[in-house]
Amino acid sequence: PVDLSRRRAYWTGKKLRWTGKTGGNNYVKLLKDWHINKEVLRVVLTNTPFNDLYVIDGFTSGFKDGNVDDWVCELKLVAWRSYKPKVLATKEVADKVRIRTTTARTNPAGKIGVGSSVILNGRVYADSYGNGGGMTFTNRQMVVTLVAPGRSMPYNVGPAAGQYTGWVRAQ
Incomplete structure (x- = not known):
């Protein structure tokens, strides 16, 4: 048989014709090589639906009962199944990064703006x-919640963002 998807031809009896005194030895050598190299063999029995893949697990050869006319080869075949690894998708693991829990400063250091933390000492106005x-x-x-530039009390403060206590000026 020929595996048309791979364009790979398999050995058949017609391809293994060795004649002369070394013909049988070449067959034995071929089977030993397949056993040692763990080659995958397709075994097909003609005129039957039997057609499967095997690996030679055990191989012995020699004369039967010391008789030079009876050459015996014993094969132990084990069914071969593809054992390709299953490739799983991996997730990218991000480096551990320290995440800031407070809001980022919107103004440079020393400048007062929305979100700035301030200490309130004095009166608040409506x-x-x-x-x-x-x-x-x-x-x-307190936290600065609103800014009104150019006014006499330009900063609205509250205990947290979005909460209003009153208007103050910087001192």
């Missing part, structure tokens, strides 16, 4: 013009 004086705080940690 609007950015300084109208409506409110509570007075001492050493209170």
Whole structure:
């Protein structure tokens, strides 16, 4: 038989014609080579549906009962199955990176802007013009939530982003 998908021809009895005194020895040598090299053999029995792949697991040859006319070869065949490894997709593992849990600074160091953390000491006002004086705080940690440049009280502060306590100026 010929494997047409691989264009690989298999050995057949017609291809193994050795004549003369060394003909039988060449057959034995060929079988030994296949056994040693773990060659995959396709065994086909003509006029039957038997057609399968095997590897020679054991091979012995010699004379039967010391008689030089009876040459015996014993083959132990084991069914061969493809054992190609299953290739699995791998995930890229990212390097461990320290992720900052606070928001990134939007302003350079020393500049006050939205998200800046400030210490509040003094009075807060109801609007950015300084109208409506409110509570007075001492050493209170606050966050700048809004900025109104050019006003008398340009910074709105609160205990957290999005929360409003009042308007103040920088000192």
